[in-house]
Amino acid sequence: MRRFYARRRVSILAALSGLIASVALFNAPTASAALPTPVSAATARTYLASLTVATEDRTGYNRDLFNHWITISGTCNTRETVLKRDGSNVVTSSACAATSGSWYSPYDGATWTAASDLDIDHLVPLAEAWDSGADSWSSATRQAFANDLTRPQLIAVTDNVNQSKSDQDPAEWMPSVTSYRCTYVRAWVQVKYYYDLSVDSAEKSALTSYLASC
DSSP, rough: OOHHHHHHHHHHHHHHHHHHHHHHHSSSSSSOOOOOOOOHHHHHHHHHHHBBBBOOOOOOOGGGOOOOOOOOTTEHHHHHHHHHHHHHEEEEEEEEOEEEEEEETTTTTTESSSSSGGGESSSOHHHHHHHHTTTOOHHHHHHHHOSSSTTTTTEEEHHHHHHTTTTTOTTTOOSOOGGGHHHHHHHHHHHHHHTTTOBOOHHHHHHHHHTOOO
């Protein structure tokens, strides 16, 4: 008899686990941004320690110096490529424009079904890159940076959230979804390290603090 009740308890627990999993799946975002996975927090801390600390200088900055949204494949430019990568069930026209789909913005937790509601964020903003060393780059390197699909640098997010972020660094702005902040700072440091960009003192302090809790 004890075996019967033990088996019954196991069956009930299994059923409950299945129900919980189903509810979690039902409530999950319909699409999740596919930012290339950043380096680990430990690696990011090592990278951060090696970055040059310098005062930012925006002299001469012009967004047009970063040739962005270049053709990636066929008729698809960088924006359209990221929209297809980061969305779910994305349908595109012959011109590669997204006509339908679902996109989850990890910065604010919103889900959108119209591509017009999304911006493609340069995780490390173009102006921030200029302030940190890109002013000495060639045009080709600035273009590569502005269209980098290999590093965790481009991501589809809610348009007004991206506009609110503008060119701010992690000492000034962070995603409102706190669970995404570790991913965000790991990506930030990886991009800065790869492109040999500097950090200012407040930026390094903020990054150090966030990475400590990753």
